[in-house]
Amino acid sequence: MSSTPSASYDVVVIGSGPGGYVAAIRAAQLGLKTAIVEKDAKVPGVGLGGTCLHRGCIPTKAMLKSATLFDEVRHAADFGVKVSGVELDFDAVRKFRDKVVIKGARGVEYLMKKNKVDIVPGFGRLDGPGRVAVGSPRARKSSRRRAFSSPPVRLRATCRS
Ligand SMILES: Cc1cc2nc3c(=O)[nH]c(=O)nc-3n(C[C@H](O)[C@H](O)[C@H](O)COP(=O)(O)OP(=O)(O)OC[C@H]3O[C@@H](n4cnc5c(N)ncnc54)[C@H](O)[C@@H]3O)c2cc1C
Numbered sequence: 001m002s003s004t005p006s007a008s009y010d011v012v013v014i015g016s017g018p019g020g021y022v023a024a025i026r027a028a029q030l031g032l033k034t035a036i037v038e039k040d041a042k043v044p045g046v047g048l049g050g051t052c053l054h055r056g057c058i059p060t061k062a063m064l065k066s067a068t069l070f071d072e073v074r075h076a077a078d079f080g081v082k083v084s085g086v087e088l089d090f091d092a093v094r095k096f097r098d099k100v101v102i103k104g105a106r107g108v109e110y111l112m113k114k115n116k117v118d119i120v121p122g123f124g125r126l127d128g129p130g131r132v133a134v135g136s137p138r139a140r141k142s143s144r145r146r147a148f149s150s151p152p153v154r155l156r157a158t159c160r161s
Contacts, residue, residue, distance in 0.1 A: 007118075008156045009035045012132045014124040016041065017050020021108050028115040035155055036117050037124035037134050048108040048119070049101075058104055062097040120153060130157050 010032035013024040024036040040054070041047035052058060066088075076083050112119050120134050127133035134153040 006154045007035070009033045009118070010157065012037065012124070012155045012157045014132065015050060016048040016108065018052050020050065021048065021111065024117045025111060025115045028117045034117045035120050036112060037120045037122060037132065037155075039123040041119055041121040045106045045109050046102060047105065047121070048112070049105045053101060053104045053108070059097045059101055062100040063093060066093045066096060120155065122153065127154065131155070132157060
């Protein structure tokens with residue numbers, strides 16, 4: 001994982017969900033120097049992948065697999081298969097779900113490295129034409145706007161016509 005206090009890129013993508021990481025890979029494959037900014041990428045190999053990987057498609061489908069299997073085994077006798085002592089171990093279900101999610105996040109990180117996309121952890125915001133500031137967000141009590149609690153990393157994206 002790499003980040004520098006100030007750096008220049010052709011493309012800066014904010015957000016590493018399916019929309020963001022695919023766009024970053026494509027930009028890099030086209031020869032553009034690319035960075036991807038992700039606020040959840042605090043720990044290497046864990047935070048990339050967006051809603052789909054961490055809270056949406058993937059964890060729900062992993063849990064659905066456990067639920068489907070449990071239901072099938074409970075009704076196995078209908079198919080002439082006798083089983084007993086079938087129990088749902090919810091901690092193990094959670095472990096399976098988390099293993100699938102972490103494997104996916106490591107996969108996204110691998111794809112970033114393979115395609116030479118720099119990962120910049122932090123909260124990104126547009127900071128003027130062709131500029132992105134990255135920092136850690138802190139909610140202001142008096143308003144719904146976000147402010148940076150520490151000096152942001154500044155990335156410059158070259159605008160080409
Ligand atoms: C419960 C659930 C189940 C789903 N199941 C399916 C399914 O089975 N099939 C399907 O096709 N779709 C499913 N979806 C929808 C799918 O998750 C979304 O369509 C997809 O994640 C959208 O991708 P995205 O890249 O646009 O955004 P996201 O995946 O939301 O990614 C956005 C990323 O940007 C980051 N980010 C946002 N703002 C900033 C910022 N300012 N600075 C830095 N980082 C930032 C976020 O942390 C996040 O990682 C499901 C969604 C949910 C909630």
